[in-house]
């Protein structure tokens with residue numbers, strides 16, 4: 001009697017693993033500061049990422065998209081639209097009328113003096129604002145100063161913006177698993193529509209000189225890498241040479257837990273263009289993400305990559321193109337870290353890996 005060959009497979013599994021137990025080639029944040037020669041006390045202190053700024057030729061088209069993406073317009077003028085999420089920020093996205101342009105992210109600074117220090121940071125680049133300006137026209141008010149990084153990407157610091165009373169959080173959807181059944185005599189019911197945006201999570205740039213750009217951000221601001229990605233260049237003799245090509249940075253708030261990355265930088269491919277890669281907005285849960293995905297698809301917008309789960313940052317992601325080709329992301333379940341989280345170092349190829357989801361398309365990596 002013939003015996004069938006036994007096929008063995010390793011079944012999939014998942015776990016939430018402690019940060020210190022993960023990285024094989026990690027170093028502490030203190031060691032990283034020492035290696036990069038970073039003086040923590042000389043830095044401009046960021047508190048959190050507040051809003052993104054983009055310029056679009058047709059504000060009505062952007063408004064339509066942002067509604068479908070899950071943002072609420074707070075104020076509209078001839079020249080501007082400000083959109084909010086349901087969290088406490090007065091707004092998370094500022095669209096200005098004009099030719100297509102990326103106008104930069106805006107971080108909340110710890111003090112007004114941080115804005116003054118930023119305005120003085122270097123005198124060879126003119127400020128894009130008239131010194132420190134009052135944002136009387138914008139929801140929440142406050143002050144802003146905008147300058148550029150060494151490659152000319154705008155970057156704003158804001159202070160004194162009023163926060164709003166957040167809307168009530170969408171209800172938690174109870175999930176039964178194979179053993180635990182907390183959802184007793186309660187049935188799952190949903191209403192289709194856009195995934196409502198909670199807040200801005202992060203954004204990132206594709207740059208031509210990663211080394212210079214990463215030094216600029218990591219020296220001047222309390223931005224600390226959670227993950228550094230490198231490529232290894234084979235050497236004629238000895239160890240291959242390690243070249244860093246991407247940095248996912250959190251805002252250092254000491255022991256306070258913060259997002260794994262609020263800002264990232266990636267080296268452009270040789271001959272590739274520099275550009276803003278994407279900005280990313282946090283939404284509620286997986287059901288809202290799936291329904292938001294369906295909604296955007298039905299409206300005919302262009303999907304880039306999703307839905308899947310990242311490795312660096314662990315987020316469940318969904319990337320789309322807005323009508324002017326800027327990439328925006330919905331995410332849930334991102335990692336949170338603090339000063340005790342090691343700086344993990346990994347091969348750049350891992351950034352294109354996902355724990356699960358579709359293959360990464362060229363449109364994401366360009």
Ligand SMILES: [Fe+2]
Pocket residue numbers: 202278280329
């Ligand atoms: Fe992202």
